[in-house]
Amino acid sequence: ILDQWFESEPLKATLATDAVIGAMTSPHTPGSGYVLLHHVMGQLDGRRGAWGYVAGGMGALSQAIASAAAARGAHIFTEKAVCHVLLGKGGRAQGVVLQDGTEVRSKLVLSNASPQITFLELTPQEELPKDFVQRIQQVDTRSPVTKINVAVDRLPSFLAAPNTRDGRPLPHHQCSIHLNCEGTHLLHQAFTEAAHGHPSSRPMIELCIPSALDPGLAPQGCHVVSLFTQYTPSVLAGGRPWDEQARNTYADTVFDCIEAYAPGFKASVVGRD
Ligand SMILES: Cc1cc2nc3c(=O)[nH]c(=O)nc-3n(C[C@H](O)[C@H](O)[C@H](O)COP(=O)(O)OP(=O)(O)OC[C@H]3O[C@@H](n4cnc5c(N)ncnc54)[C@H](O)[C@@H]3O)c2cc1C
Numbered sequence: 001i002l003d004q005w006f007e008s009e010p011l012k013a014t015l016a017t018d019a020v021i022g023a024m025t026s027p028h029t030p031g032s033g034y035v036l037l038h039h040v041m042g043q044l045d046g047r048r049g050a051w052g053y054v055a056g057g058m059g060a061l062s063q064a065i066a067s068a069a070a071a072r073g074a075h076i077f078t079e080k081a082v083c084h085v086l087l088g089k090g091g092r093a094q095g096v097v098l099q100d101g102t103e104v105r106s107k108l109v110l111s112n113a114s115p116q117i118t119f120l121e122l123t124p125q126e127e128l129p130k131d132f133v134q135r136i137q138q139v140d141t142r143s144p145v146t147k148i149n150v151a152v153d154r155l156p157s158f159l160a161a162p163n164t165r166d167g168r169p170l171p172h173h174q175c176s177i178h179l180n181c182e183g184t185h186l187l188h189q190a191f192t193e194a195a196h197g198h199p200s201s202r203p204m205i206e207l208c209i210p211s212a213l214d215p216g217l218a219p220q221g222c223h224v225v226s227l228f229t230q231y232t233p234s235v236l237a238g239g240r241p242w243d244e245q246a247r248n249t250y251a252d253t254v255f256d257c258i259e260a261y262a263p264g265f266k267a268s269v270v271g272r273d
Contacts, residue, residue, distance in 0.1 A: 001033050002184075013181045017204055024144045024231065026191035027184050051176070053210045057217055084122050085109055091127040115139060144194055144231035148251055151270040152223050155212070156262040167221070169212035179205040179261055190231050197237025199250045203229045205257060222270070229254050 016027040019036035044050040095105040157163040190200035
């Protein structure tokens with residue numbers, strides 16, 4: 001699809017990131033065109049394909065939903081894990097039992113836990129149609145994404161567009177910044193490594209700096225950097241565990257890549273998660 005519309009390889013590769021983001025696919029994988037459509041079909045403030053930041057960080061969105069619900073009489077309980085869904089006659093949901101043993105009766109149960117948790121762990125299996133359970137078991141939710149949240153003590157300065165002396169955010173700091181996406185072959189190569197069980201040696205990186213637009217997220221002069229990276233295989237080659245060492249090695253690879261585009265990035269890191 002991109003080849004039909006564009007000539008520039010860096011542009012095609014950057015757009016191709018939306019064809020693979022969050023999916024264990026290469027831009028060459030049939031069906032990746034749908035993933036691209038999925039990511040550009042939305043709109044924000046009437047602008048098609050636009051994405052935005054939630055003012056106050058993602059937590060502000062949950063808080064807004066929570067306060068809207070509370071204003072309409074909802075009671076919210078946190079740290080109350082559900083153990084199972086109570087079913088009555090004919091398999092009708094009648095409430096839930098919490099892990100602490102409390103029973104909560106209701107006419108309706110809505111679950112926003114994943115379909116696997118909801119139907120394979122929380123609902124008595126014998127009450128569900130066998131073919132439905134099988135279909136839930138077959139849903140493939142493996143993700144190649146590793147998200148890294150970083151706190152930095154200065155704004156990254158990219159070789160391609162160095163910071164000004166006053167260190168104020170430039171237009172590109174307020175957008176999503178795509179690294180290791182100069183050519184579609186790089187995305188394919190990063191995917192292929194992960195398909196063989198190895199984290200990409202040159203991962204696809206989408207870097208956002210929400211504090212460039214929302215300064216309240218970090219102390220003055222400091223910033224929060226959100227790194228959406230792939231590909232990390234869910235199962236490592238040779239059955240190696242995704243332990244602290246493996247996670248840190250991958251994070252170091254990502255940081256080395258960013259350092260090549262924005263020298264000084266690694267020295268600016270105050271913390272990472
Ligand atoms: C890496 C990544 C990046 C993303 N980026 C974006 C983005 O930029 N923009 C965007 O719009 N969307 C993004 N998404 C998608 C977005 O995060 C999800 O669509 C959204 O979080 C779904 O919300 P939810 O409340 O339905 O489910 P969840 O956020 O998954 O919430 C389900 C909750 O149920 C809880 N739970 C599970 N089991 C139990 C139990 N037994 N008892 C009680 N509670 C339980 C879980 O702990 C969890 O808190 C991203 C997703 C990922 C993974």
